[in-house]
Amino acid sequence: MRGCPADMDGRRPTAPPSVLPDISPARGEITHADDEINLPPCGGSEGRAETRGSGQGGWQGRGGRRRALLSAVFVSTLSTTAHAADLPRIMSMNVCTDQLVLLLAEPDQIASLSDLSLDPSLSFLHTDAAPYPKNSGRAEEVFLAKPDLVVTGTFSLHNTTSLLETLDFAVEEFAYNQSVDTIPGEIRRMGALVGQDAKAEDIASTYERDLADLRARQCPAKPTAIAYEQNGVVLGQGTLADSVIDAAGLTNLATELGYSAMTPLPLEELVSHQPDIVIVSEPMADAPALADQIAHHPALRALQTARIGAFVPRGAWACGGPFVIEAVRALTELREEIASCDPAR
Amino acid sequence: MLNAILGLACLVLTAVSLLVGPADLDLRSSVSGLFAGGDEAAMIIMQEIRLPRALLALTIGISLGLAGAVLQGLLRNPLAEPGLIGVTSSASFGAVAIFYTGLAGASLYALPAGALAGAALSVVLLLAIAARNGATLTLILAGVALTSLTGALTSLVLNLSPNPFASYEIIFWLLGSLRDRSMSHVWLALPLMALGWLLLAASARALDALSLGEEAASSLGIRLSATRLLVVLGTALAVGAGTAVAGAIGFIGLVVPHLVRPFTDRLPSSLLVPSALGGGALLLAADIAARLVVPTRELNVGVLTALIGAPFFLWLVVRARRELF
Numbered sequence: 001m002r003g004c005p006a007d008m009d010g011r012r013p014t015a016p017p018s019v020l021p022d023i024s025p026a027r028g029e030i031t032h033a034d035d036e037i038n039l040p041p042c043g044g045s046e047g048r049a050e051t052r053g054s055g056q057g058g059w060q061g062r063g064g065r066r067r068a069l070l071s072a073v074f075v076s077t078l079s080t081t082a083h084a085a086d087l088p089r090i091m092s093m094n095v096c097t098d099q100l101v102l103l104l105a106e107p108d109q110i111a112s113l114s115d116l117s118l119d120p121s122l123s124f125l126h127t128d129a130a131p132y133p134k135n136s137g138r139a140e141e142v143f144l145a146k147p148d149l150v151v152t153g154t155f156s157l158h159n160t161t162s163l164l165e166t167l168d169f170a171v172e173e174f175a176y177n178q179s180v181d182t183i184p185g186e187i188r189r190m191g192a193l194v195g196q197d198a199k200a201e202d203i204a205s206t207y208e209r210d211l212a213d214l215r216a217r218q219c220p221a222k223p224t225a226i227a228y229e230q231n232g233v234v235l236g237q238g239t240l241a242d243s244v245i246d247a248a249g250l251t252n253l254a255t256e257l258g259y260s261a262m263t264p265l266p267l268e269e270l271v272s273h274q275p276d277i278v279i280v281s282e283p284m285a286d287a288p289a290l291a292d293q294i295a296h297h298p299a300l301r302a303l304q305t306a307r308i309g310a311f312v313p314r315g316a317w318a319c320g321g322p323f324v325i326e327a328v329r330a331l332t333e334l335r336e337e338i339a340s341c342d343p344a345r
Numbered sequence: 346m347l348n349a350i351l352g353l354a355c356l357v358l359t360a361v362s363l364l365v366g367p368a369d370l371d372l373r374s375s376v377s378g379l380f381a382g383g384d385e386a387a388m389i390i391m392q393e394i395r396l397p398r399a400l401l402a403l404t405i406g407i408s409l410g411l412a413g414a415v416l417q418g419l420l421r422n423p424l425a426e427p428g429l430i431g432v433t434s435s436a437s438f439g440a441v442a443i444f445y446t447g448l449a450g451a452s453l454y455a456l457p458a459g460a461l462a463g464a465a466l467s468v469v470l471l472l473a474i475a476a477r478n479g480a481t482l483t484l485i486l487a488g489v490a491l492t493s494l495t496g497a498l499t500s501l502v503l504n505l506s507p508n509p510f511a512s513y514e515i516i517f518w519l520l521g522s523l524r525d526r527s528m529s530h531v532w533l534a535l536p537l538m539a540l541g542w543l544l545l546a547a548s549a550r551a552l553d554a555l556s557l558g559e560e561a562a563s564s565l566g567i568r569l570s571a572t573r574l575l576v577v578l579g580t581a582l583a584v585g586a587g588t589a590v591a592g593a594i595g596f597i598g599l600v601v602p603h604l605v606r607p608f609t610d611r612l613p614s615s616l617l618v619p620s621a622l623g624g625g626a627l628l629l630a631a632d633i634a635a636r637l638v639v640p641t642r643e644l645n646v647g648v649l650t651a652l653i654g655a656p657f658f659l660w661l662v663v664r665a666r667r668e669l670f
Contacts, residue, residue, distance in 0.1 A: 289510040290517065292510070303389065
């Protein structure tokens with residue numbers, strides 16, 4: 001976070017809680033124009049989690065309660081940081097564990113994060129990740145950093161992981177396959193690992209409550225949606241995106257058609273099933289690839305009844321974390337916009 | 346007669362190509378979707394997905410077949426072919442170098458610009474090599490070296506791109522595909538390719554004269570440098586524009602002239618139209634097969650043309666060895 005030097009030198013927790021009233025509804029909102037989250041400056045890490053947990057609607061309707069909660073959590077941070085020296089130093093080698101570590105660990109607990117943590121399309125917390133040292137997932141870097149614990153994903157780096165385990169480093173792996181319902185468990189597990197159980201419990205229960213609230217808004221009208229990623233790859237059954245689409249009260253067309261995991265779907269098939277919502281991913285601005293052009297194919301644009309766009313805040317469903325609630329919320333709001341639950345209408 | 350048969354084959358295969366696809370469309374809705382409209386989904390599938398694909402297969406095949414026939418005539422070398430002598434892979438590299446570095450934004454126009462430049466450079470280089478040493482083998486070896494070099498550079502640029510999808514696109518640029526192209530690709534490539542065809546066709550008379558040898562051709566009033574320029578520009582336009590939108594598709598320009606040659610009077614000029622039509626028909630057929638061989642997962646059409654073309658090339662090499670040594 002730019003402009004928050006206190007984050008790094010460990011003085012942040014002593015900052016007066018008076019910074020909290022700076023959090024205005026406008027700053028807490030998600031702006032779709034640049035898909036950056038404007039975070040309250042120099043807030044505590046719980047503050048960030050709360051910001052995401054509440055999101056667009058939350059700040060408008062329930063701002064007062066949120067602020068009270070924030071203050072309470074902030075005070076609890078003050079008490080925990082006294083023991084920060086005893087807490088384990090963590091090195092994260094996976095973009096998904098990066099974000100859980102960022103949310104839960106104290107700044108001086110973080111030895112380094114993976115270099116993908118800066119990628120806005122994968123890392124929802126990429127701005128928060130900026131001040132920390134980065135690693136590229138090599139065993140040598142672990143030797144130099146000598147962390148108490150290495151956290152990584154089961155998806156890659158198997159050689160590095162097994163090498164580190166042979167050499168008696170503590171390595172914890174987090175599964176890549178997740179759903180909206182496994183996320184609270186992962187938050188609590190990471191909280192226990194980094195010695196921040198209370199903070200994890202708080203974030204996880206807020207997430208569970210928000211998820212239940214959003215699920216309660218589901219209704220029999222279930223428009224079809226499809227996540228059509230680069231190269232025409234769809235996110236089918238078993239993916240986090242599939243569970244997000246389901247939690248938002250939509251039908252995932254890819255799952256309906258029998259696709260599981262990430263599978264290419266011919267554009268013709270998408271067109272012939274005419275989904276109500278096509279969720280495309282946003283291209284990287286500075287590094288073009290042909291893979292991104294599928295989103296601009298005239299055949300997609302010619303689907304007159306379909307809503308086509310990014311819709312999901314950037315990076316919000318790339319990894320399991322409390323911010324996934326923003327993806328559920330965005331899709332829930334989109335669903336309510338296109339298909340009313342009111343049977344009278 | 347030959348041209349009529351090949352032209353008919355092109356028409357039939359274009360029609361088949363329009364009828365093949367993962368979406369189950371019956372004949373009636375396909376035809377009405379293509380011409381009249383009607384059902385929205387059928388119309389979009391026919392007009393925006395299948396039509397550009399069939400048109401690109403036909404026109405890129407024509408470009409590759411024609412360029413192969415002209416290069417074989419100009420270089421008097423039965424193994425000359427845009428893919429084998431490195432023109433296609435240079436075009437790929439040119440397109441990749443300009444597009445992925447983001448020099449031109451994400452604009453599609455960067456692709457043909459880069460591909461044309463790459464293709465033109467490689468033809469100039471190869472002509473320079475061929476002018477010094479006319480042996481069949483030299484040109485092929487130079488082409489192999491150029492193909493490897495530009496292929497490696499293509500992979501390098503794509504690997505260095507920070508976009509994680511770029512490295513998956515190595516296979517597209519090395520073994521092309523026509524999957525999910527759109528009419529904007531057709532409008533991008535077709536005018537350039539058509540100009541290339543005209544330039545290549547304009548070299549026909551010179552190619553006939555050249556079959557008697559360069560000195561004889563000069564004495565017949567053929568300006569060799571002008572012919573070379575025509576071929577360089579024509580090949581760069583035809584092959585470069587095609588590669589820009591479909592990646593590197595090899596061996597069409599090698600196989601087709603050899604297949605149709607026995608049915609002509611063996612003059613280079615009378616080979617041009619049959620080679621062009623044959624190229625169109627062959628690429629259409631290969632692209633149909635690419636969609637049908639493994640129904641659930643489409644193949645890259647470049648894989649299929651290489652599967653047909655590479656054994657054919659080996660056979661030509663073995664036969665040529667008997668004649669040359």
